[in-house]
Amino acid sequence: MRLTKPEAEFSLKLGSFERSLKEAFFSVMRRTAREMDASLKNSLSQTGAVVGGKRMSSPAYGAPYKVSGNLLSATGVTYKENANGALIRAGTDISRAPYAPYLEYGTARMKPRPYLLSCGAAYFNRIRAAMRELKGEQ
Numbered sequence: 001m002r003l004t005k006p007e008a009e010f011s012l013k014l015g016s017f018e019r020s021l022k023e024a025f026f027s028v029m030r031r032t033a034r035e036m037d038a039s040l041k042n043s044l045s046q047t048g049a050v051v052g053g054k055r056m057s058s059p060a061y062g063a064p065y066k067v068s069g070n071l072l073s074a075t076g077v078t079y080k081e082n083a084n085g086a087l088i089r090a091g092t093d094i095s096r097a098p099y100a101p102y103l104e105y106g107t108a109r110m111k112p113r114p115y116l117l118s119c120g121a122a123y124f125n126r127i128r129a130a131m132r133e134l135k136g137e138q
């Protein structure tokens with residue numbers, strides 16, 4: 001089928017719309033990655049109270065308190081994008097903080113103090129809301 005001029009103009013307009021939607025998507029993802037990294041670092045920067053010379057434990061199911069700063073420096077968020085989408089990954093380098101999985105998931109003697117999963121879940125919901133908004137849904 002041979003395209004007529006109006007059809008060609010329409011496809012060009014649609015192409016620029018797709019580009020702007022894609023740019024908006026990547027913008028949301030980049031901003032979310034930056035905010036997620038800042039939120040994660042902030043939650044891991046909190047220090048517990050010292051009572052009677054002893055540091056209080058962080059609450060179960062809350063982010064762990066900062067003690068040495070090792071966990072904080074070993075944890076971060078990375079962002080990668082390609083033509084098909086974007087990936088936000090939050091994680092901890094366990095070679096620098098080998099106790100991280102025990103904090104995140106707990107042990108037989110300690111309740112979990114999830115800092116990655118809770119942060120990821122909160123920002124996942126924000127991304128879903130932003131995508132609905134881009135699509136024009138309520």
